[in-house]
Amino acid sequence: MKVIFLQDVPHVAQAGEVKEVADGYGRNFLIPQKLAALANPQAISQAETRAQKMEEVRLNAELMELASQLEGKELSLKARAGAKDRLYGSITSADIAAELNNTTGLAIDKRKIELDEPIRRLGSYENIVPKIRVTVTEEEAPKEKKAPKKEKKAAKKEKKAPKAEKKAPKEKKKTTKKEEKAPKEKKKTTKKEEKS
Numbered sequence: 001m002k003v004i005f006l007q008d009v010p011h012v013a014q015a016g017e018v019k020e021v022a023d024g025y026g027r028n029f030l031i032p033q034k035l036a037a038l039a040n041p042q043a044i045s046q047a048e049t050r051a052q053k054m055e056e057v058r059l060n061a062e063l064m065e066l067a068s069q070l071e072g073k074e075l076s077l078k079a080r081a082g083a084k085d086r087l088y089g090s091i092t093s094a095d096i097a098a099e100l101n102n103t104t105g106l107a108i109d110k111r112k113i114e115l116d117e118p119i120r121r122l123g124s125y126e127n128i129v130p131k132i133r134v135t136v137t138e139e140e141a142p143k144e145k146k147a148p149k150k151e152k153k154a155a156k157k158e159k160k161a162p163k164a165e166k167k168a169p170k171e172k173k174k175t176t177k178k179e180e181k182a183p184k185e186k187k188k189t190t191k192k193e194e195k196s
Contacts, residue, residue, distance in 0.1 A: 072132070
């Protein structure tokens, strides 16, 4: 006998499940106790809608709990910015979720954070669900130390000196190649002379 469980029955099934049970067990215990109903197409569709409603209630409860934990939190994200406080790239819900995970230790799915559009400018933003405040500040780029002009000139001279040394051996190699080519040409001319 196929039945749909209306309530959880320990060690047998949970509410909403469709299961095959013994005829006597279903007819004499489950159905009279209103723990299960006979499985027909109408009852199956009702069980599915009931299961969907229960799942929605459970998800809403989880989201409300998570939102209450995050309510009023402030995050500070750093990003590189260019002219007019415009970011290179953008801050997305994935970035916010990762920062929340780092600061609070809560594993938050990026799909649960609702942004109207990615953040592309420096500043503070509060229109994020759940209600958290995100502050985007400019990341300080590492500054290169500029060497004085005298040191730069000395460094250039040092770089030029090894190049001059490297050129000398190349010239020697070229002369040796020319010397090697000369005898080959003589051999070719001798072959032509032999033919004529």
